[in-house]
Amino acid sequence: MIIDMPSTTTSKVNAKIVELRQTGGAVALGRVLTLVIVTDDGEKTEEAVEAANEASREHPCRVIVVARGARKAAPRLDAQIRVGGDAGASEVVVLRLYGELADHGDTCVIPLLLPDSPVVAWWPSESPQVPAEDPIGTLAHRRITDAATDKNPIKALEHRRGSYSDGDSDLAWTRLTSWRAYLAAALDLPPYEKITAATVTGEADSPSTDLLAAWLATYLKIPVRRAKGTAPGINAVTLQRRSGAVELVRPDGKVGTLEQPGQPSRRVALSRRSVTDCLVEELRRLDPDEVYEATLKGLDKITRGRAATPAKTPKPATRRPAKAK
Incomplete structure (x- = not known):
């Protein structure tokens, strides 16, 4: 099931997730972590969601996708909630951020984090210079990057070396x-x-x-x-x-x-x-x-x-x- 919520707020998204849980008859959820995927809105977004859905079959989790859209657009949040067969063994929340909001994904992610569970941040494409100091990276217990997707992969490794903090990892490793x-x-x-x-x-x-x-x-x-x-x-x-x-x-x-x-x-x-x-x-x-x-x-x-x-x-x-x- 996929539910689109154009021009919405995080409080409405949260309320909709609770409503779906109640109407679906789910009493308890075995989510072990929150996986936050940070990427630019485009084809890479769906590829990352597909990988997360497959991974959730071994690690049930809530997947929050921060898909950054055009910075020149008016500030807007378009949300999409995916449950059931469209979300693997997880529940997926896709947040498409436009305008100034695109650079403040952390403020949209915080209200949707699972309580008392670890947070993992994943940048499937271009990643920040210092993941541990990124606004979303500071929320995470584990930060996953992929040097192979950077424009200069070898130089990206040197950045990883100089900015390493406990919890950093890379898919190249x-x-x-x-x-x-x-x-x-x-x-x-x-x-x-x-x-x-x-x-x-x-x-x-x-x-x-x-x-x-x-x-x-x-x-x-x-x-x-x-x-x-x-x-x-x-x-x-x-x-x-x-x-x-x-x-x-x-x-x-x-x-x-x-x-x-x-x-x-x-x-x-x-x-x-x-x-x-x-x-x-x-x-x-x-x-x-x-x-x-x-x-x-x-x-x-x-x-x-x-x-x-x-x-x-x-x-x-x-x-x-x-x-x-």
Whole structure:
């Protein structure tokens, strides 16, 4: 069910939610948090709502979408309430803000927050320079950004590093979970040798590639080279050790191949994660992510260079026939 409320107020929206709850016969609601999505009004809004609806099936919540419209328009609040099949396992409130109201979404969000429950803020596209100081960010226990959607993803990571506060997270980091798990599992197999160096290859503007390189440099305390690849996202990771290299390669963005000395080559599921999968994982924890914080601080430990190219096989020397005397 979708109910449109043009030119309305937050008090009327709240009253309508209560009315729907009473007429629908719901006595108790098992909402565990409030998810506030901040975005500009447009196609991205519906994509974010769809991802939130899917995530709500594991984390029942109230979803409040702050969709900022034209700043030059007259101040106006258009609301839309979605319940039932149009809201997954949640209730969705879409607030479209126009004029001066577009820059004051926090005043519209506060009356709609679930009482005594945590608040998570998510910027699916462009995010504030300092999420913790953003008016909506100050309301949240957890603040989720996505450096990959910024105009300059690598520069966005540097901003995250300088502005980090407990509760900050980024989907560029969440996309690394499978890579980190496979690499950690590979090092749990014999031979148990120290890793001496590493190379992480990925797309030039892939923030996840930078974060993976920084994670290895921080926790293995080794020199890590960040190389440019040709395929989207992360392409490969090579860990050097005395008996031979551990290599995890993903050329097609779907299936990876893990190779290491003394072990058979293995194909592993390593497809690029969807926004929904990443959002579901992020909502599983509300405490500070200390590993993410340490990884951000380790971004200055990586070095940059070209991807290694296979050595050319030298051509056999040929002797010219001797001239007849």
